[in-house]
Amino acid sequence: MKDDKSPVWVIADQESCNLLPVTPQLVGKSRKLADDLGTTVEVVLLGDGVDTQPSNLFASGAERVFLGNDPALAEYHPDVYTDVIVGLAEKHKPQIILMGSTSMGRELAPLVAARLSTGLTAHCIDLNINADRVLEQIIPAYGGEITIVCPERRPQMATVAQGVFPLPALDEGCRGEVVSIDGPFVHTGRVEILEVVIEAPEGIPLDTATCVLAAGAGAGDLEGWKLIVELSKALSAGLGCTRPAVDEGWAELETMIGQSGKMVSPETYLGIGLSGEQQHMVGIAGAKTMIAVNNDKKSPVFSQVDYGVVDDCRDFVPVLLEKIRQYREKQVSC
Amino acid sequence: MLKIVVCVKAVPDPKAAGNIKIDPQTKTLLRGNVPMVLNPLDKNALEAALQIKTGMEVHITVLSMGPPEAASIVKECLALGADRGILLSDRGFGGADAFATAYTLAMGVQKNGDADVVFCGMASSDGATEWVGPEMATMLDMPVVTMVREIIPHADEAWEVKSALENGYRRMRVRLPAVFTVTRDLNSPRTLSFSGIIKARKKTITEWGLDDLGVSAERVGLKGSPTIVTEMRTVENTRKVEFIEGTREEKAEQLVQKLVEVGVL
Numbered sequence: 034m035k036d037d038k039s040p041v042w043v044i045a046d047q048e049s050c051n052l053l054p055v056t057p058q059l060v061g062k063s064r065k066l067a068d069d070l071g072t073t074v075e076v077v078l079l080g081d082g083v084d085t086q087p088s089n090l091f092a093s094g095a096e097r098v099f100l101g102n103d104p105a106l107a108e109y110h111p112d113v114y115t116d117v118i119v120g121l122a123e124k125h126k127p128q129i130i131l132m133g134s135t136s137m138g139r140e141l142a143p144l145v146a147a148r149l150s151t152g153l154t155a156h157c158i159d160l161n162i163n164a165d166r167v168l169e170q171i172i173p174a175y176g177g178e179i180t181i182v183c184p185e186r187r188p189q190m191a192t193v194a195q196g197v198f199p200l201p202a203l204d205e206g207c208r209g210e211v212v213s214i215d216g217p218f219v220h221t222g223r224v225e226i227l228e229v230v231i232e233a234p235e236g237i238p239l240d241t242a243t244c245v246l247a248a249g250a251g252a253g254d255l256e257g258w259k260l261i262v263e264l265s266k267a268l269s270a271g272l273g274c275t276r277p278a279v280d281e282g283w284a285e286l287e288t289m290i291g292q293s294g295k296m297v298s299p300e301t302y303l304g305i306g307l308s309g310e311q312q313h314m315v316g317i318a319g320a321k322t323m324i325a326v327n328n329d330k331k332s333p334v335f336s337q338v339d340y341g342v343v344d345d346c347r348d349f350v351p352v353l354l355e356k357i358r359q360y361r362e363k364q365v366s367c
Numbered sequence: 368m369l370k371i372v373v374c375v376k377a378v379p380d381p382k383a384a385g386n387i388k389i390d391p392q393t394k395t396l397l398r399g400n401v402p403m404v405l406n407p408l409d410k411n412a413l414e415a416a417l418q419i420k421t422g423m424e425v426h427i428t429v430l431s432m433g434p435p436e437a438a439s440i441v442k443e444c445l446a447l448g449a450d451r452g453i454l455l456s457d458r459g460f461g462g463a464d465a466f467a468t469a470y471t472l473a474m475g476v477q478k479n480g481d482a483d484v485v486f487c488g489m490a491s492s493d494g495a496t497e498w499v500g501p502e503m504a505t506m507l508d509m510p511v512v513t514m515v516r517e518i519i520p521h522a523d524e525a526w527e528v529k530s531a532l533e534n535g536y537r538r539m540r541v542r543l544p545a546v547f548t549v550t551r552d553l554n555s556p557r558t559l560s561f562s563g564i565i566k567a568r569k570k571t572i573t574e575w576g577l578d579d580l581g582v583s584a585e586r587v588g589l590k591g592s593p594t595i596v597t598e599m600r601t602v603e604n605t606r607k608v609e610f611i612e613g614t615r616e617e618k619a620e621q622l623v624q625k626l627v628e629v630g631v632l
């Protein structure tokens with residue numbers, strides 16, 4: 034295992050034939066891992082009408098693309114995709130397989146890992162090769178970070194959320210080898226996809242918002258949450274949340290920020306009624322200004338922000354809304 | 368009769384889980400006396416089974432792997448309406464990662480006898496890998512649909528389900544037997560009733576250990592886990608907070624001022 038030169042793999046994720054950003058991000062990171070291991074980066078790309086995409090993958094740092102371009106692969110299908118990837122992995126024996134923590138990756142990664150009888154680490158926030166040439170998989174936990182390894186079994190598998198790693202600088206001159214995967218791609222029919230419906234998200238998208246307002250358990254109840262929604266509108270901020278807000282049914286899972294949710298990189302972050310748990314805070318990358326409102330002066334969130342307001346958000350937010358309204362009026366009148 | 372197994376996990380109460388910390392000196396876990404509760408999404412999984420039971424003949428088994436204390440959450444599920452409760456408990460099961468957990472649960476499902484449907488939560492609040500359902504499905508050679516937010520059960524053994532995507536949903540038809548992992552959008556879990564608690568008193572919990580499952584000790588617990596934790600660290604904070612002080616009005620005014628300075632307003 035010490036001189037293992039088998040490749041690092043990325044399973045590409047695409048929507049409407051375009052690569053999701055997480056794919057080049059993972060290819061860029063894999064480039065670094067592969068350089069440390071002295072090996073190659075290879076991508077498995079499945080879809081229909083995706084045959085122009087390999088050049089983007091080469092430009093991101095991949096050397097080889099296994100391309101399955103076939104109507105039967107147009108949509109992610111659990112059984113078909115698992116069979117194709119497991120078949121390829123058994124033949125080519127990659128030492129690492131990375132996937133995005135996307136709706137596909139979250140289902141496909143465990144299906145592939147279980148079939149290959151190997152370990153899989155969820156929602157990593159960093160990846161490194163250690164002195165034993167083993168992949169160190171870092172996740173936030175218990176207010177700190179833990180390192181997980183899969184010392185013996187191969188491949189070593191991990192998922193990573195979009196936005197954890199930066200997009201690599203593209204080198205358009207890079208070329209690589211395309212290996213086409215041949216069908217037929219059949220499935221047993223135990224699962225049939227009848228339709229895939231894309232729904233337009235409400236409000237300001239979190240990924241691109243310059244100001245993100247996130248709130249958590251401290252909102253108290255649905256009434257308290259409505260105040261938060263109102264504040265997000267007053268600030269034209271993207272509205273995110275912590276896990277308890279999802280569990281309580283105030284907010285949608287898609288708006289959860291953090292390790293197992295969305296990664297955001299706003300200029301300003303305003304966190305209200307949340308405790309600053311690592312699993313949430315890792316989701317905010319490189320914000321210039323961070324502000325927290327919490328009724329407990331000792332809350333750990335205050336050690337992670339630039340400005341703090343100690344107050345009950347249910348009393349404070351209405352006053353803040355009023356002050357914002359007054360400020361806006363003054364702007365208009367002068 | 369449709370046989371449903373619901374996998375339920377005892378987790379540290381999410382409302383107090385923040386008290387579990389890494390000791391900066393010893394780099395070990397300080398458990399902080401957090402009580403164990405039923406994993407929130409597993410309530411939705413059980414509710415899904417209970418709702419199906421109102422429309423057809425169903426037998427519901429709840430299955431949990433955990434320490435002996437986890438019996439309390441199995442009992443809770445019995446009080447909520449499950450017919451049978453099984454706790455997989457053995458020193459040898461300890462330290463399991465998602466893979467070893469999925470394997471142990473799969474063996475439990477098998478020993479319990481042919482299941483038509485297995486429900487899991489989409490994620491546990493403490494592990495939160497989301498892997499256990501799909502990995503168990505693979506080991507049972509069943510199809511899986513994750514993140515289920517709507518179920519239309521059909522008597523003809525092919526169910527229609529909607530499963531959430533980050534920006535929409537998939538509608539699919541799934542032939543039973545199958546595994547489903549559920550989101551909280553699927554239903555609103557019922558709460559404990561007094562009569563349920565009384566009825567559950569008469570129900571017993573079946574406990575199975577390593578020998579009962581007849582599995583090799585190498586395949587479960589820490590030994591059966593492909594992944595291991597090698598290091599725990601505390602994280603240094605790089606920011607220094609400046610508190611905005613004053614009356615509520617003054618604080619709000621100053622915060623507006625800050626928001627103007629940074630360009631939000």
Ligand SMILES: Cc1cc2nc3c(=O)[nH]c(=O)nc-3n(C[C@H](O)[C@H](O)[C@H](O)COP(=O)(O)OP(=O)(O)OC[C@H]3O[C@@H](n4cnc5c(N)ncnc54)[C@H](O)[C@@H]3O)c2cc1C
Binds near residue numbers: 249278307326329382
């Ligand atoms: C593997 C794993 C992955 C996870 N992934 C994520 C993730 O991606 N995203 C995520 O968010 N969480 C995630 N979690 C959960 C995470 O650990 C925390 O439980 C969660 O972030 C805590 O949310 P919170 O701060 O809203 O709630 P709490 O920790 O309960 O904090 C509530 C805060 O609100 C304050 N408060 C209470 N009342 C008021 C009031 N009236 N006014 C003002 N303040 C008030 C309290 O002082 C407290 O500080 C994950 C957990 C695990 C184990």
Ligand SMILES: Nc1ncnc2c1ncn2[C@@H]1O[C@H](COP(=O)(O)O)[C@@H](O)[C@H]1O
Binds near residue numbers: 433487488491496
């Ligand atoms: N120890 C366990 N016992 C029973 N069910 C479990 C256990 N661990 C995980 N599960 C099930 O798997 C789901 C997902 O858990 P996880 O993969 O840890 O996020 C949970 O909601 C449970 O339904």
